[in-house]
Amino acid sequence: MSGGAKLEVTVAEVVEVNALIKRFRFVSRDGAALPAFSGGSHIVVEMDDHGVRRLNPYSLMSDPADTSGYEISVRRDDAGRGGSVFMHSHVTPGMRLTISHPLNFFALDTRAKKHLMIAGGIGITPFLSQIKQLGHFGGRFELHYATRNRDVAAYATGLKSAHGDRVNLYYDDEGQVVPLAEVLTRQPIGTHLYVCGPKGMLNWVRKTAAAAGWPAQSVHFEEFLAPGTGLVFSAQLARSGKTVTVGTHQSLLEAMEAAGVDAPYLCRGGACGQCETNVIRCDGTLLHRDVWLSPAEQAEGAKIMPCVSRFEGKTLVLDR
Amino acid sequence: MSKTNFPPSIKTRPVYAELEPRPGTAHVIIADGEGAEAVAHLLAKVPDRALMLARTHILYTPGPNGTDQWAAVLAFGAAQAYCAPTIPAMLPRMAKVVAEAHMGTQFYLAGTEGLIGQAEREIMMTGLPFAAIQKEHRGSTVRRVQCVHCKGITENVATDPFKCSHCGLNLFVRDHYSRRIAAFQGVNIDAEDPGLVPAAVEKFK
Numbered sequence: 001m002s003g004g005a006k007l008e009v010t011v012a013e014v015v016e017v018n019a020l021i022k023r024f025r026f027v028s029r030d031g032a033a034l035p036a037f038s039g040g041s042h043i044v045v046e047m048d049d050h051g052v053r054r055l056n057p058y059s060l061m062s063d064p065a066d067t068s069g070y071e072i073s074v075r076r077d078d079a080g081r082g083g084s085v086f087m088h089s090h091v092t093p094g095m096r097l098t099i100s101h102p103l104n105f106f107a108l109d110t111r112a113k114k115h116l117m118i119a120g121g122i123g124i125t126p127f128l129s130q131i132k133q134l135g136h137f138g139g140r141f142e143l144h145y146a147t148r149n150r151d152v153a154a155y156a157t158g159l160k161s162a163h164g165d166r167v168n169l170y171y172d173d174e175g176q177v178v179p180l181a182e183v184l185t186r187q188p189i190g191t192h193l194y195v196c197g198p199k200g201m202l203n204w205v206r207k208t209a210a211a212a213g214w215p216a217q218s219v220h221f222e223e224f225l226a227p228g229t230g231l232v233f234s235a236q237l238a239r240s241g242k243t244v245t246v247g248t249h250q251s252l253l254e255a256m257e258a259a260g261v262d263a264p265y266l267c268r269g270g271a272c273g274q275c276e277t278n279v280i281r282c283d284g285t286l287l288h289r290d291v292w293l294s295p296a297e298q299a300e301g302a303k304i305m306p307c308v309s310r311f312e313g314k315t316l317v318l319d320r
Numbered sequence: 321m322s323k324t325n326f327p328p329s330i331k332t333r334p335v336y337a338e339l340e341p342r343p344g345t346a347h348v349i350i351a352d353g354e355g356a357e358a359v360a361h362l363l364a365k366v367p368d369r370a371l372m373l374a375r376t377h378i379l380y381t382p383g384p385n386g387t388d389q390w391a392a393v394l395a396f397g398a399a400q401a402y403c404a405p406t407i408p409a410m411l412p413r414m415a416k417v418v419a420e421a422h423m424g425t426q427f428y429l430a431g432t433e434g435l436i437g438q439a440e441r442e443i444m445m446t447g448l449p450f451a452a453i454q455k456e457h458r459g460s461t462v463r464r465v466q467c468v469h470c471k472g473i474t475e476n477v478a479t480d481p482f483k484c485s486h487c488g489l490n491l492f493v494r495d496h497y498s499r500r501i502a503a504f505q506g507v508n509i510d511a512e513d514p515g516l517v518p519a520a521v522e523k524f525k
Binding site: 192 | 342343345418419422423424425426446447449452
């Protein structure tokens, strides 16, 4: 079975954090401890949305030392594909869910002397678990957290009161912006930079850091992409001998799964590389939307990440 | 491309490339012996040489073969330049320069493996990823070797095998390298048959 070993959990708690964000706590059904994880890990939550199977990755925000349960925060995206809306409107305490084991593509580099964190909006969640992890061994950090306004600044008050000067808050509607260039130049040598937030913020931080002489190896980022919508297309699966039609709101991976093909996956957000699939023939254009393949690989067109990428054209034949 | 061609070896044996200018808020250049030539080559490639030199601190020491190009290094006109008589004499200053650096500083190491390795270790200890440190080998290929038995380090090893300067064992010089210790490994060559030691060959010059 693709996606790795699964955990059977019960929803223990659902808390409305603010108008946009809800927090969910999961505990194991048999009362046993859940597997340990490291700060920055995520889980994939499986949802049965009235017959539509949805698998969305969410960062764990709880203390990595607490194996009695996992907590995630979900921001409702009414314009999204429906996963977050399902979590907000249908997931209630006592409900049974299946989740993946925690996976970490956004781990702290603990060789760093200091950790500089830049968060945008719901991108705060992996930092919540990382900050708790650092608390256990006294690691130094500095957080810059930007949100649209005070009302949607989830966990900002708690962070500020627990960590004081280490936490810096910015509100877009009050005209506040992270003074990034200044923040980057005053960091001691050996600092690692972590950024999680919307794509625009990621690009801005990575570009500014590179221009300021920060090595790419010291800059870590996490971006989970929603598969996105597009035109209906079909794909031939050479190994399975099947042809699938991918709907407007469906991903190529989801279409393969719906056709009974056990395709590999882990993050379902274009980040981990697990679902990488060889393209046998392509008469048309591959619409690469992942952050896994290099620009050169994307241009070459010999591989596709079916969890987020699409196709437009006449014929697409995949080695799956 | 390195100016020194080392024969292909095992994965832990360090490899070197040519120094390339990178954008940075400060530039720390650490070199010994013929490494000065690599620095000259680097500076020749910089688009705004005056700007880079105004932000550059050079630490230099003559090489283990006696090559002393301090006059040329001084003539580069860096904001700060310092010459130490030996690598051990340079280490305290190097430690202070590295510890007080900020992110955005570029590090360029040039010269022999003993100097490059010890500077890399100092920088790496701060948490800066080793892959972000540029290194170009020039000059002598003598090695800094740690005896795996007594842990003592012998500098400027030229022959293989050689006698450990601490415990006196006859050591075979491996290509197995430790970034943490900044040294190659030396392993006793006559453990099974004491006294049966192959003739020493001058492998490193």
